[in-house]
Amino acid sequence: MSGTTLDDYTDLYAQRVHGMKASEIRALFSVANRPEVVSLAGGSPYTAALPLDAIGEMVAELIQREGAPALNYCVGQGEAALREQICAVMAEEGVDASVGASPDDVVVTTGSQQALDLVARVFLDPGDVVLAEAPSYVGALGVFQAAEADVVHVQMDDDGLVPEALEEAIAAVAASGRRAKFLYTVPAFHNPAGVTLAEERRERILEICQRHHLLVLEDNPYGLLGFEEQPPAPLRSRARDGVLYLGTFSKTFAAGIRLGWILAPHAVRDKIVMASEASILCPPTFNQRIATRYFTTMPWREQLKVFRELYRERRDATLAALTDFMPDGVRWTHPGGGFYVWLTLPEALDSKAMMPRAINARVAYVPGTGFYADGSGTSHLRLSYCFPPPERLREGVRRLGHVIEEELSLRSTFGATGSAGAPRRVAGDVPPGIA
């Protein structure tokens, strides 16, 4: 069987593969994880704050008592006991039985990432349009791209998605003769923008979507991580129909067990289950039983308080450092919860082109272009404050401030197109990402 080369078979690739490119986040993982670099790039929760000994005991007991079924297959929808606990967690945010949320309409997934993917499979044909905030979660853009859908971004401001901009985007899509299937939105503590959709806009957004027969895909990983107050009630708590609601244990418990969920209208739920069975047979039984035990026997509300306090302190350290170290002309959002701050640089700067210098200065972030499907975002970047301790965050922001200052002084010396020190194509080696 010699004589062939490995690449001989790549001519067999599917259409959709030709657009697949490595994401920026991925290219960064390898460098950003070096110990000397302060990584403000990744969105990893601070799992060291979990009561690890107690969890270890809980899991050992679980294996002893119910190891045989826990280590075997389960039903594709996910175990009933966990779906009940999921309803208890959703109820904390007002998505409860009074608005029709029921364990029967929950599907357990491999993180909410898989829920996004399943929604794409059930609803998206190539060429369909998805409306999404500008910027949007990089993983969702990846899913929509893999589904060969077109993302049309809708403007946000400090109060989240702008209703008028949504109306305009819908009209523009219709005028171009295409069909938008749904609006993808992260209304609470947005990734990457760090903003929250204001109360007074919520009914309005729902009304617009309903009027235009658009599904709403509400992705809510951070809703329980408000630092001063809870965010306004989710869209799903205001509308039984037309909203697909995604949640995850990644940020409130443990990302490494990869469990999330979707709450969907009954008919849709059936299709989601079938798509999930074709994709993974069933979500990990063992992890489901761990989560069920955790949420039934351990003080998870107290643990949430621990997380909130921890992330609040880190956000505060980050915002204080930004005030102290950022040069004039840099702006940033003020997240009331979640993991992220969104920076806007002076127009002349390109956050992707700046990356190699930042890494050189031992600080990492995610360039803004990763969060847009249309190549925009060059003057933005995302900082995550969830993982490094406060003093590291401060040091990271200090380094970044320095890099931006140097960049600005280079620009004023060489003009907007010059980029002495590191040629522009260095940044080009970072692939254009999910965009």
Place this chain on the structure above:
Amino acid sequence: MSGTTLDDYTDLYAQRVHGMKASEIRALFSVANRPEVVSLAGGSPYTAALPLDAIGEMVAELIQREGAPALNYCVGQGEAALREQICAVMAEEGVDASVGASPDDVVVTTGSQQALDLVARVFLDPGDVVLAEAPSYVGALGVFQAAEADVVHVQMDDDGLVPEALEEAIAAVAASGRRAKFLYTVPAFHNPAGVTLAEERRERILEICQRHHLLVLEDNPYGLLGFEEQPPAPLRSRARDGVLYLGTFSKTFAAGIRLGWILAPHAVRDKIVMASEASILCPPTFNQRIATRYFTTMPWREQLKVFRELYRERRDATLAALTDFMPDGVRWTHPGGGFYVWLTLPEALDSKAMMPRAINARVAYVPGTGFYADGSGTSHLRLSYCFPPPERLREGVRRLGHVIEEELSLRSTFGATGSAGAPRRVAGDVPPGIA
């Protein structure tokens, strides 16, 4: 937001959803699991044979020592330490460094089911043809259907896939102006057929595929579960190129941790990783570390012997019971390993139509039609001997023998189309499955 009904949004479904139907296996799960029914339907491994206490201790220690990273995200390809262990497991079957197998070319997946799905995403466009054995694993057919591919079945006999039939199928596809992308095959201890591809056919099959520029998708969950002897070396151990090789811990360790893998040529591996990131971000870190510890610190080869012995005993009980209780005219395969026996009924009988009577008689199996994409298979059925203990297996086969006998006598009284006692449409309530 009232006034809409849930189904209002189903007009937004993607094209591929219109073909999605509930699988037979799924419809059976609910009834077959009743305690009074002997289920010969599901393929659940007998996880009670695992050293649960030792695993419990191992996991508790893992959480104590490395809980924080274990409960966090990891890289999309899967952790390096596990990929090394996977190579150690593959080497047991001859897929080792001497044929280019390397941890770098392994991608960890959510069971091998997700590996199937990722291959479909990377290679299949709607309308593409996949060649697959007749019958084929129901979960693979589900994946190919979700990818809107057409499955063309290739005949098997007691020595597995028939090379001449493969040549003919390739010619027929070409004659119809379509393009086959790959051959999907389970060469060892086939699910559902219980047969193994003979040594003397293996080079021949590879040669045919290479000559016609067809990838081989080799799915090998049962290769280490041979009862008398190891199966012939995998196709991948004979060909570096053109073979995508799938493995899983589901049958040799624990299905409930949902870990499998794909070994792919480098260029393909990159695409698989990207497709997996879009689908699930990363496989469960926690589960990966459990598997790594299990395969580095526990006597997994001895445990494999335990499983082989256990399943051998169950296969023997099943074959003996078939000899004792099956009426004349029923034939079955003689598996040398794995989980399944494939039955062929006398022509007049329809295994799907017979299902309600079987359930009534408190025995369950999977009707043959679920394992064909083209509606054939009515006179076949699959029995699994992996889960029930030997005396239950014997009882289940006894009940089934009785049902078949009654069916035969009804047929001889009422003729082939009549079906007194239970009208044919009862069987129609079991959806036509993945087919």
